[in-house]
Amino acid sequence: xxxxxxxxxxxxxxxxxxxxxxxxxxxxxxxxxxxxxxxxxxxxxxxxxxxxxxxxxxxxxxxxxxxxxxxxxxxxxxxxxxxxxxxxxxxxxxxxxxxxxxxxxxxxxxxxxxxxxxxxxxxxxxxxxxxxxxxxxxxxxxxxxxxxxxxxxxxxxxxxxxxxxxxxxxxxxxxxxxxxxxxxxxxxxxxxxxxxxxxxxxxxxxxxxxxxxxxxxxxxxxxxxxxxxxxxxxxxxxxxxxxxxxxxxxxxxxxxxxxxxxxxxxxxxxxxxxxxxxxxxxxxxxxxxxxxxxxxxxxxxxxxxxxxxxxxxxxxxxxxxxxxxxxxxxxxxxxxxxxxxxxxxxxxxxxxxxxxxxxxxxxxxxxxxxxxxxxxxxxxxxxxxxxxxxxx
Amino acid sequence: xxxxxxxxxxxxxxxxxxxxxxxxxxxxxxxxxxxxxxxxxxxxxxxxxxxxxxxxxxxxxxxxxxxxxxxxxxxxxxxxxxxxxxxxxxxxxxxxxxxxxxxxxxxxxxxxxxxxxxxxxxxxxxxxxxxxxxxxxxxxxxxxxxxxxxxxxxxxxxxxxxxxxxxxxxxxxxxxxxxxxxxxxxxxxxxxxxxxxxxxxxxxxxxxxxxxxxxxxxxxxxxxxxxxxxxxxxxxxxxxxxxxxxxxxxxxxxxxxxxxxxxxxxxxxxxxxxxxxxxxxxxxxxxxxxxxxxxxxxxxxxxxxxxxxxxxxxxxxxxxxxxxxxxxxxxxxxxxxxxxxxxxxxxxxxxxxxxxxxxxxxxxxxxxxxxxxxxxxxxxxxxxxxxxxxxx
Numbered sequence: 001x002x003x004x005x006x007x008x009x010x011x012x013x014x015x016x017x018x019x020x021x022x023x024x025x026x027x028x029x030x031x032x033x034x035x036x037x038x039x040x041x042x043x044x045x046x047x048x049x050x051x052x053x054x055x056x057x058x059x060x061x062x063x064x065x066x067x068x069x070x071x072x073x074x075x076x077x078x079x080x081x082x083x084x085x086x087x088x089x090x091x092x093x094x095x096x097x098x099x100x101x102x103x104x105x106x107x108x109x110x111x112x113x114x115x116x117x118x119x120x121x122x123x124x125x126x127x128x129x130x131x132x133x134x135x136x137x138x139x140x141x142x143x144x145x146x147x148x149x150x151x152x153x154x155x156x157x158x159x160x161x162x163x164x165x166x167x168x169x170x171x172x173x174x175x176x177x178x179x180x181x182x183x184x185x186x187x188x189x190x191x192x193x194x195x196x197x198x199x200x201x202x203x204x205x206x207x208x209x210x211x212x213x214x215x216x217x218x219x220x221x222x223x224x225x226x227x228x229x230x231x232x233x234x235x236x237x238x239x240x241x242x243x244x245x246x247x248x249x250x251x252x253x254x255x256x257x258x259x260x261x262x263x264x265x266x267x268x269x270x271x272x273x274x275x276x277x278x279x280x281x282x283x284x285x286x287x288x289x290x291x292x293x294x295x296x297x298x299x300x301x302x303x304x305x306x307x308x309x310x311x312x313x314x315x316x317x318x319x320x321x322x323x324x325x326x327x328x329x330x331x332x333x334x335x336x337x338x339x340x341x342x343x344x345x346x347x348x349x350x351x352x353x354x355x356x357x358x359x360x361x362x363x364x365x366x367x368x369x370x371x372x373x374x375x376x377x378x379x380x381x382x383x384x385x386x387x388x389x390x391x392x
Numbered sequence: 393x394x395x396x397x398x399x400x401x402x403x404x405x406x407x408x409x410x411x412x413x414x415x416x417x418x419x420x421x422x423x424x425x426x427x428x429x430x431x432x433x434x435x436x437x438x439x440x441x442x443x444x445x446x447x448x449x450x451x452x453x454x455x456x457x458x459x460x461x462x463x464x465x466x467x468x469x470x471x472x473x474x475x476x477x478x479x480x481x482x483x484x485x486x487x488x489x490x491x492x493x494x495x496x497x498x499x500x501x502x503x504x505x506x507x508x509x510x511x512x513x514x515x516x517x518x519x520x521x522x523x524x525x526x527x528x529x530x531x532x533x534x535x536x537x538x539x540x541x542x543x544x545x546x547x548x549x550x551x552x553x554x555x556x557x558x559x560x561x562x563x564x565x566x567x568x569x570x571x572x573x574x575x576x577x578x579x580x581x582x583x584x585x586x587x588x589x590x591x592x593x594x595x596x597x598x599x600x601x602x603x604x605x606x607x608x609x610x611x612x613x614x615x616x617x618x619x620x621x622x623x624x625x626x627x628x629x630x631x632x633x634x635x636x637x638x639x640x641x642x643x644x645x646x647x648x649x650x651x652x653x654x655x656x657x658x659x660x661x662x663x664x665x666x667x668x669x670x671x672x673x674x675x676x677x678x679x680x681x682x683x684x685x686x687x688x689x690x691x692x693x694x695x696x697x698x699x700x701x702x703x704x705x706x707x708x709x710x711x712x713x714x715x716x717x718x719x720x721x722x723x724x725x726x727x728x729x730x731x732x733x734x735x736x737x738x739x740x741x742x743x744x745x746x747x748x749x750x751x752x753x754x755x756x757x758x759x760x761x762x763x764x765x766x767x768x769x770x771x772x773x774x775x776x777x778x779x780x781x782x783x784x
Contacts, residue, residue: 001635005414006413008413010638012638013407016404017402103726104728105643126558127558129555130546165521166558239395246404337431
């Protein structure tokens with residue numbers, strides 16, 4: 001502290017440190033990973049929030065895990081989904097926590113579920129007693145490669161996505177991809193959206209891997225060794241991007257690619273888009289803008305389009321109103337302190353930022369996208385028809 | 393980042409820095425202190441939350457200040473008081489903020505009011521967009537020497553004091569003691585409770601200053617030069633205690649003195665105690681416990697008692713149920729990760745921590761306190777009667 005008679009200055013640094021580990025057989029009572037706490041004084045209670053989809057399948061296994069390990073656990077069922085990433089649900093979890101007192105340091109809150117679950121529970125943990133430790137166990141691909149491994153917690157507020165939250169690192173992130181075996185294909189594809197984002201603006205090798213093994217990996221629910229490579233590359237890439245800018249001091253973030261128009265799309269309940277689905281549409285629109293501004297080549301744009309189609313990512317041009325998309329970008333502009341800082345791919349795996357996007361750029365990109373979608377859908381139908389004729 | 397095929401470790405540090413400055417004439421449009429932002433890009437909007445008591449007196453002055461400086465300000469009236477340090481009020485301020493968009497970095501939220509106002513607004517700022525800058529302008533003595541100068545933001549949740557919150561430093565704290573001139577005596581005494589806390593466990597010189605100039609300072613609404621010494625000594629002492637342990641890594645905190653039984657007392661609405669009033673009762677009970685455990689001498693205990701009486705701090709033994717007080721201590725024990733870590737004075741201006749407080753210790757301290765209170769009140773009445781007789 002520096003101090004004169006008229007003023008004081010406080011200066012210090014807060015250490016931030018957390019581990020992300022791949023695990024097998026996480027819910028086997030012999031595996032102690034889930035019980036570890038950075039505080040070694042050893043609390044015997046755990047408040048555990050579990051996505052109801054996970055609870056339906058693993059409920060008994062989870063209860064048994066804590067029981068066998070002599071831990072008094074309260075399992076709080078949480079019905080996930082974007083609509084429940086909300087203030088009422090936040091309050092509901094807080095009330096349950098109030099009724100199940102835990103020590104402040106050695107009894108971490110545990111979140112088991114997808115991105116909505118870990119984001120909301122992280123917000124609970126980061127505001128309860130001004131922050132208690134929490135552990136993330138992502139059970140979806142989206143959580144594994146994105147939501148659960150960073151330090152952003154949060155909930156939506158009214159119709160604003162992630163408007164409330166904290167930067168609050170989990171104590172640990174435990175990655176067990178065997179959870180994916182029970183995921184519907186739509187949820188797998190949802191996570192692929194975030195992997196695609198990293199591939200397009202950050203990792204040419206990851207893009208190549210997706211071209212080569214993406215489709216198989218999806219069919220295989222990310223269980224074989226190629227999938228492991230894709231997952232490791234994604235997590236490494238994401239963390240390498242996050243670590244030097246963990247608190248977003250620099251507002252120019254490559255990982256904001258695909259996250260400029262998508263917030264508004266996602267919050268339109270009638271479109272019924274998952275986060276990753278909205279991100280994919282945003283990726284394509286942003287890539288078109290980059291192409292139309294002569295930043296991205298036609299060859300690279302075509303590669304992005306082809307990969308999207310080959311992976312079978314769900315695409316639709318419903319609800320792509322230029323006004324809505326511009327509104328979403330303006331909102332992001334407030335978030336970036338008044339500047340657009342809009343990330344666009346410059347080639348496969350590289351990115352720069354533009355500041356001059358107008359509503360005309362957006363209108364033109366939407367038209368381009370709609371046309372391409374129509375043609376490629378027509379092409380697909382034609383191909384399918386031809387195959388069908390050949391079979392006969 | 394360290395990385396093996398199976399794990400990653402993120403390690404970094406978040407810089408924390410903020411200024412606390414004494415100001416004169418803060419609301420004079422020529423004084424630019426209130427407009428300063430750490431981000432020099434210069435936003436032109438301010439969301440300003442003002443305690444309605446302050447607004448009644450300074451409303452026009454505040455509006456004029458921003459207008460004269462070309463700033464579009466939205467002034468949000470906030471009715472302070474412990475009952476409003478609540479979730480509904482937090483949501484109310486958030487909704488107002490939603491309707492008045494501000495940039496993320498260069499348009500800090502401003503809180504003008506007492507501790508409840510700065511705590512709640514700090515919580516709004518620390519959760520909005522995962523943290524936007526905020527400036528604290530304490531207008532009460534309690535805010536000036538305690539609530540507004542630290543980094544703890546928060547609200548009560550159900551009947552739990554400060555259960556939700558963040559560690560989130562203000563960008564700046566602007567101290568202008570001229571605000572005190574409009575405070576009722578009860579609010580002045582409320583703040584003296586926190587000064588007394590520091591004096592008893594940390595600053596022998598401050599204790600001596602209070603013995604010598606405390607009563608005058610109260611009568612003088614902390615406006616003369618002795619008052620300035622007391623205020624500067626209090627702020628310096630508080631910050632010196634906070635800075636090396638800003639995030640409460642060490643759970644043994646001298647400044648928790650007076651804050652073990654007081655949370656429960658304060659939340660009993662029928663007792664109608666202000667924070668500082670509950671703290672003073674806690675200070676006395678804790679000092680008695682220290683004396684009865686042969687840690688504090690009778691001489692020093694008497695000095696603490698005498699000072700409390702001489703300052704005219706409001707004292708009452710209503711609602712001092714040992715069960716309630718023990719419950720409050722147990723709650724604090726959860727907060728200290730399962731240990732009591734109960735601070736007690738060892739002499740004037742020095743402190744240690746005990747771990748073995750039982751309900752019997754509390755019962756005995758309450759009895760001691762009640763007896764002393766009765767005697768000293770009797771004494772006071774007798775003295776007043778004698779003076780009255782002499783006058784006749």
